[in-house]
Amino acid sequence: MAPTVGALGEAMRSQLAPIKKFVKTVRNHQSLMMNWFKANKQYSSGTVEGLNRIVNLVTRKAFGFREHETLKIMLFHTMGKLPEPKSTHSFF
Numbered sequence: 001m002a003p004t005v006g007a008l009g010e011a012m013r014s015q016l017a018p019i020k021k022f023v024k025t026v027r028n029h030q031s032l033m034m035n036w037f038k039a040n041k042q043y044s045s046g047t048v049e050g051l052n053r054i055v056n057l058v059t060r061k062a063f064g065f066r067e068h069e070t071l072k073i074m075l076f077h078t079m080g081k082l083p084e085p086k087s088t089h090s091f092f
Contacts, residue, residue: 054078 011023026033036043058078062071 051079 008023008026011019014020055075058075059071062074065071065074
């Protein structure tokens with residue numbers, strides 16, 4: 001095991017479990033976080049975050065559906081901007 005140096009090393013010597021958990025998370029994902037700097041900050045995760053937001057909203061709307069297939073269809077229609085099927089019921 002490599003010696004711990006710097007702020008992360010000091011944090012690992014802390015007695016606080018949440019701090020240690022955070023440092024472990026940073027260390028586990030360090031190579032992925034560094035990719036942003038290696039790419040000269042040319043790429044943004046904005047598109048992925050936007051898609052994630054849409055999926056979360058659709059999932060929230062689908063709360064109470066009994067089948068995952070219904071959620072899947074709802075996602076396809078929302079993400080692909082497909083037309084909604086006509087309802088099989090008439091209310092008025």
